[in-house]
Ligand code: ATP
């Protein structure tokens with residue numbers, strides 16, 4: 001395409017709300033414009049990138065027999081009521097009432113609607129497995145839309161759903177998507193890691209779930225990896241281990257005065273002992289429907305709570321730090337609470353890294369006092385122990401020897417074994433080989449299409465602009481002329497036509513700008529190759545310059561070789 005005909009403009013100013021590179025560059029390089037907070041217009045350059053991303057997805061999903069559909073974006077409340085999610089989705093789901101007083105929502109995800117499509121036509125095991133996907137707009141009223149296309153209120157998602165007769169088939173389908181996703185992100189030229197993800201409490205114990213994380217410093221997710229073991233998990237889920245700790249052997253309880261020393265750090269500092277020789281006590285309130293239950297959770301003094309793990313362990317709908325009123329009800333003073341000498345009954349949970357037979361410093365449940373020599377197994381009536389702590393960079397991996405490495409990631413894909421969660425609540429059955437009605441098992445598989453475009457930029461840019469991986473670049477070659485003569489124009493027009501004839505995706509800058517602003521625009525846009533015919537050089541030695549955007553390497557080739565050479569270099573990218 002000739003640039004003079006492309007609806008495209010670059011901006012000098014950095015948008016004031018842009019905190020990360022992809023947001024800044026998408027706006028400055030003329031890919032998107034803002035419509036309102038969390039809402040963006042996708043301009044022609046974006047559309048070209050998105051079509052490429054979508055087509056890679058389509059090609060790979062085709063290979064695993066996934067069928068493309070397009071469900072109605074507006075979904076009726078009846079479906080959501082069947083699954084129970086009409087009441088639990090919360091304010092992220094955008095709802096509306098039509099003129100006949102019927103309730104609807106703008107799809108934030110489509111499990112229920114896909115189940116409905118499935119059950120309208122599938123009745124027998126003979127048709128299984130079934131795989132359906134769509135590439136469509138999703139709407140979520142995110143509490144804090146931010147970072148441009150990374151987290152917006154309206155975005156494009158590829159969502160796929162598999163239906164299987166049994167767990168073995170679900171595992172096979174899951175593995176197919178796992179492979180397809182690996183191919184998809186590899187083909188896009190992205191550096192990604194596949195991490196174990198949090199399955200929430202809806203997944204049964206052996207339900208698998210993985211996230212595909214594009215490694216980037218601006219990523220919102222923290223990923224815990226153990227390179228030596230090939231282990232990687234989202235921090236929400238990662239179970240890591242502390243090295244050998246010098247715990248104190250069991251001893252008798254001794255009360256100590258700790259006026260105004262309310263934190264483990266303060267108390268341990270005053271006693272000159274490591275903070276992990278104390279226990280930190282937290283009280284949480286877990287909600288189950290309308291019921292709320294308090295829990296006392298203890299961690300080593302220098303550890304932090306991982307609320308996702310705790311919520312999953314408790315199987316709660318919601319979890320929050322206990323209110324002052326709850327602390328009063330339980331008669332535990334803030335800063336001095338613990339399971340020691342409890343007046344009221346409350347369930348006690350110890351983190352797995354606590355050796356419950358050793359002795360610790362804990363609050364005395366009395367203002368201004370702690371106790372030394374508290375032994376959890378001896379001094380707690382009943383308790384449960386599990387992993388509730390947040391992984392730390394000083395931790396070791398599952399082998400307790402290999403060091404962990406933290407990385408930042410952008411979640412571009414998430415695959416999930418749903419099991420019978422939706423098929424059961426929506427009462428779907430198919431007949432098996434013995435003509436017995438069974439509930440099919442589902443998997444769901446998402447890719448953030450627009451987010452992937454932003455993630456690619458996070459990973460591929462420099463101070464001058466974007467450096468598109470070839471597979472998803474809006475065009476492959478930025479071809480420009482420098483010079484005013486008619487002969488130069490004629491020659492460049494010819495080269496442009498030759499590029500097109502040779503099947504090269506070329507953008508021809510025929511705007512007649514000076515080299516300075518033109519090179520700036522070219523760098524900002526970030527096409528893999530820039531080919532420039534400068535009148536002066538050409539008249540001197542008949543050459544044209546080819547420059548690789550990502551490496552800065554450049555070479556001069558004779559004008560008669562430019563098409564062949566450009567294609568050669570492109571092939572190697
Ligand atoms: P996140 O944890 O980032 O909020 P999620 O777990 O809610 O994402 P899913 O429901 O798994 O997301 O959606 C599938 C994919 O859609 C995600 O992996 C992500 O790439 C993309 N996505 C989700 N929310 C947004 C958003 N607000 N803006 C852009 N892309 C999004």
Ligand code: MG
Nearest residue numbers: 211411413414
């Ligand atoms: Mg997710």
